[in-house]
Amino acid sequence: IKKLPIEKAVRVAPPMVPPPITRKHPARVVVEMETVEKVMKMADGVDYMYWTFDSTVPGTFLRVREGDTVEFHLSNHPSSKMPHNIDLHAVTGPGGGAASSLTAPGHTSVFSFKTLNPGLYVYHCATSPVGMHIANGMYGLILVEPKEGLPKVDREYYVMQGDFYTKGGYGEPGLQPFDMKKAIEENADYVVFNGSVGALAGENALKAEVGENVRLFVGNGGPNLVSSFHVIGEIFDKVYVEGGKLVNEHIQTTLVPAGGATMVEFKVDVPGDLVMVDHSIFRAFNKGALGNIKVSGAENKEIYSGKQMDAVYLPEGSAIQSVDTGAAPTPAVAQNLEEKIKFGQRVYEANCQACHQAGGVGISGAFPPLAASDYLNADHKRAANVIVHGLSGEITVNGNKWNSVMPAMLLSDNDVANVVTYVLNSWGNKGGEISPEDVAAQRK
Numbered sequence: 001i002k003k004l005p006i007e008k009a010v011r012v013a014p015p016m017v018p019p020p021i022t023r024k025h026p027a028r029v030v031v032e033m034e035t036v037e038k039v040m041k042m043a044d045g046v047d048y049m050y051w052t053f054d055s056t057v058p059g060t061f062l063r064v065r066e067g068d069t070v071e072f073h074l075s076n077h078p079s080s081k082m083p084h085n086i087d088l089h090a091v092t093g094p095g096g097g098a099a100s101s102l103t104a105p106g107h108t109s110v111f112s113f114k115t116l117n118p119g120l121y122v123y124h125c126a127t128s129p130v131g132m133h134i135a136n137g138m139y140g141l142i143l144v145e146p147k148e149g150l151p152k153v154d155r156e157y158y159v160m161q162g163d164f165y166t167k168g169g170y171g172e173p174g175l176q177p178f179d180m181k182k183a184i185e186e187n188a189d190y191v192v193f194n195g196s197v198g199a200l201a202g203e204n205a206l207k208a209e210v211g212e213n214v215r216l217f218v219g220n221g222g223p224n225l226v227s228s229f230h231v232i233g234e235i236f237d238k239v240y241v242e243g244g245k246l247v248n249e250h251i252q253t254t255l256v257p258a259g260g261a262t263m264v265e266f267k268v269d270v271p272g273d274l275v276m277v278d279h280s281i282f283r284a285f286n287k288g289a290l291g292n293i294k295v296s297g298a299e300n301k302e303i304y305s306g307k308q309m310d311a312v313y314l315p316e317g318s319a320i321q322s323v324d325t326g327a328a329p330t331p332a333v334a335q336n337l338e339e340k341i342k343f344g345q346r347v348y349e350a351n352c353q354a355c356h357q358a359g360g361v362g363i364s365g366a367f368p369p370l371a372a373s374d375y376l377n378a379d380h381k382r383a384a385n386v387i388v389h390g391l392s393g394e395i396t397v398n399g400n401k402w403n404s405v406m407p408a409m410l411l412s413d414n415d416v417a418n419v420v421t422y423v424l425n426s427w428g429n430k431g432g433e434i435s436p437e438d439v440a441a442q443r444k
């Protein structure tokens with residue numbers, strides 16, 4: 001095997017992308033990526049527990065050259081509750097790298113692949129339940145530049161659409177859990193660019209100057225919806241259809257499939273606000289699929305006479321109200337049963353709900369229900385044991401068998417007592433209460 005020069009992949013946060021590749025030879029490109037589970041803002045007053053590549057949605061943009069060998073290091077942050085992996089559509093090989101990269105919290109996996117095909121490709125987590133990992137934000141783009149490079153432009157940006165499914169409807173405040181039922185029904189509450197409502201709008205708008213050529217790398221993480229990508233006030237001079245080699249010209253709206261990508265290029269000729277949308281238009285004005293490109297520079301009355309009414313297209317009236325969540329920190333010890341249940345609910349939402357789901361309904365085939373669970377009700381102290389030590393091996397819950405792994409949860413005795421008490425007193429369970437001392441006894 002020929003020894004390739006080694007280089008580290010350049011990494012920048014979206015919506016920026018690394019600079020074009022100027023070398024004329026293949027290299028061994030080392031990518032170090034980290035999966036992180038993190039609460040971030042979905043919209044004003046609305047938080048969401050995102051699962052991410054590199055703490056952003058989409059994950060950082062990878063830029064390599066046709067013929068390179070990519071040495072991929074995937075690390076799963078020790079604070080993660082879930083294992084994760086990566087399937088890069090630019091990989092020729094089983095699962096796009098998924099099986100070779102399955103990584104437990106606090107571990108790193110390494111695998112390599114050669115970039116045989118130039119183009120713009122989606123990457124995503126492919127850990128079971130796959131839909132849930134993607135729905136929580138685990139996707140991004142990798143560009144394999146053709147050997148001869150892409151035509152030079154003045155600006156490049158990274159825009160990636162995704163659909164999100166939350167227990168509460170659009171704009172309902174608080175930390176919103178993932179809703180599996182809505183996801184299966186493809187009934188999205190949020191459809192957004194770059195992970196949240198307004199991520200590319202207003203102050204976060206992309207920028208360009210009159211006369212410049214702009215290239216957008218546009219991806220669609222899904223999990224479900226196909227994007228009708230359109231920029232209000234522009235015509236794409238070029239569209240690299242589906243991110244491949246075929247170039248179409250003079251395009252108004254281009255389809256970006258779920259798990260697909262495209263590159264669009266256009267010259268901006270007049271100043272003003274361009275508006276990126278998914279032209280399935282209720283998604284733009286009612287679900288968040290809206291971003292801006294602010295173009296500054298001199299007017300050109302010949303191309304456009306003026307009296308530009310950008311305001312017409314801004315999502316006035318659809319804005320979400322700001323809400324002060326102002327949640328007080330949990331006091332150390334609950335004074336009574338009612339308080340225990342209340343504190344326990346917070347512990348549940350932050351630590352358990354990602355798997356056992358809102359309402360404790362679980363996910364068929366992956367996570368057992370805690371609602372009306374005979375296993376739970378049979379032995380309250382065993383439940384505390386499951387939380388402090390984790391659980392693996394076959395169990396039967398309400399007549400169904402589960403054979404999976406629950407991680408040990410790093411929680412205080414108080415938090416465990418509170419969460420068990422909360423669960424016991426919720427969703428058709430039989431009631432009851434355990435104390436921090438009961439939990440401490442399980443740790444022995």
Ligand code: HEM
Binds near residue numbers: 352393
């Ligand atoms: C099993 C509670 C967090 C995945 C269980 C059981 C309980 C429980 C009581 C026993 C079965 C049942 O009653 O249905 C909790 C609580 C949590 C928590 C209170 C938060 C403090 C998690 C997380 C995950 C998870 C974060 C996913 C990463 C599982 C799995 C099983 C299980 C897979 C079945 C294990 C097996 O098949 O042996 N959990 N859990 N749990 N939990 Fe959790």
Ligand code: CU
Binds near residue numbers: 082085
């Ligand atoms: Cu994942």
